[in-house]
Amino acid sequence: MQRGTFQLMKSLNRNIILNKIRLEGPISRAQIAKDTKLTPPTVSTIVKELIDSGMIKESEQGESKGGRKPTMLIINADSFYVIGLDVGPKDIKTILTDLNGKVLKFQERVLFSPMTNHKLLDIMKAEIQQIMDPYSEEEDKIIGIGVGMHGVVDVEQGLSLYAPNLNLRNIPIKEELETRFNRTVKVENDAKALALGEVWFGNGNGAESVVAVNIGNGIGAGIVVDGKLFHGENFIAGEIGHMTIDMGGKQCTCGNYGCLQTLAAGPAIAEKAQKEVAIGRDSVLREMADHDLEKIDGKMVYEGALQGDDLCVQVLKSTGIYLGIGLTNLIHLMNPKLIIIGGGVSNAGDFLMDSLKETVQKKALTEAAKHTDIRVSKLGNKATAIGAVSLLLVELFQ
Numbered sequence: 001m002q003r004g005t006f007q008l009m010k011s012l013n014r015n016i017i018l019n020k021i022r023l024e025g026p027i028s029r030a031q032i033a034k035d036t037k038l039t040p041p042t043v044s045t046i047v048k049e050l051i052d053s054g055m056i057k058e059s060e061q062g063e064s065k066g067g068r069k070p071t072m073l074i075i076n077a078d079s080f081y082v083i084g085l086d087v088g089p090k091d092i093k094t095i096l097t098d099l100n101g102k103v104l105k106f107q108e109r110v111l112f113s114p115m116t117n118h119k120l121l122d123i124m125k126a127e128i129q130q131i132m133d134p135y136s137e138e139e140d141k142i143i144g145i146g147v148g149m150h151g152v153v154d155v156e157q158g159l160s161l162y163a164p165n166l167n168l169r170n171i172p173i174k175e176e177l178e179t180r181f182n183r184t185v186k187v188e189n190d191a192k193a194l195a196l197g198e199v200w201f202g203n204g205n206g207a208e209s210v211v212a213v214n215i216g217n218g219i220g221a222g223i224v225v226d227g228k229l230f231h232g233e234n235f236i237a238g239e240i241g242h243m244t245i246d247m248g249g250k251q252c253t254c255g256n257y258g259c260l261q262t263l264a265a266g267p268a269i270a271e272k273a274q275k276e277v278a279i280g281r282d283s284v285l286r287e288m289a290d291h292d293l294e295k296i297d298g299k300m301v302y303e304g305a306l307q308g309d310d311l312c313v314q315v316l317k318s319t320g321i322y323l324g325i326g327l328t329n330l331i332h333l334m335n336p337k338l339i340i341i342g343g344g345v346s347n348a349g350d351f352l353m354d355s356l357k358e359t360v361q362k363k364a365l366t367e368a369a370k371h372t373d374i375r376v377s378k379l380g381n382k383a384t385a386i387g388a389v390s391l392l393l394v395e396l397f398q
């Protein structure tokens, strides 16, 4: 057996046991062995390692089915904290969580353009410091910082290669944050972080092939194959927001024309609605925006749709059709078991999901592909930040 394979099996077993405890704890060693089909000695050895590392602990005695009562195991969730950042084009969300991904503190800060590398790094440092401040007494428990950064990220160097919506290049995030905070820092593309977070904490739990699509101010996908993130040769795998849908379409921030995100991301929703209102279309948006059409944003369109406004419903529906076309392309390329939709636009829920799913059903090649499981993230607006936290947990647990 190759060493690599052995190491992989070992870490997979550890991960399986840890996840079992995390998801089903309190649970006994015997039950873990039974459910995972690992041998009792393997389970005991790994459980001991995990107790020694402080990640799990023994809790109360369980029910006995005759004989000695088994000792139950649970995650020692508050033994460590992790910080997660979601760095989008327009704002930064920062969270501090325990090992169960439970959010103990959340803060959000709006970014103003023009942005520079230096300015963005300073803001990130200030946000991290601010979230750490109340925990100064137990600072040692904060094991690391995960960053979900929009755009293309070199994960080995922790370098943002290109953030198209801010038009920044080569931001040394890992280097700067590790120097400043003296902790492990992991940087990943935001959609990839989201995908990992979903596999770790959300809808994707247990699924081997998952694609998570982050739809906010831009669109990106994180691809998990056989439980691992797929990066591609130069880290651009999953950049589906820049898939050309309409060659004669509008110019994208990347310079190309008719990219998926020019048709279906948050700003596209707002623009479509603004245009229709501007040419005199009847809509509650006019009132909601105090007659200042610039104020109309994606969120307002969703609120309008909730009130039954025709225009708002129609805009979300057509957005869903474009997304459906993009996802059909993705299904034909990757054929995932599950697609999870996250990001701000996913808040539009059924208004968008119904037409999205209908489009996939119309266009996908086979019956099975037509019925690919497509769901909205249950981690809400913190999904990417929680994904950033999971970058550290993966490192810790595997």
Ligand SMILES: [Zn+2]
Residues within 6 Å of the ligand: 241, 242, 243, 252, 253, 254, 255, 256, 259
């Ligand atoms: Zn583009």
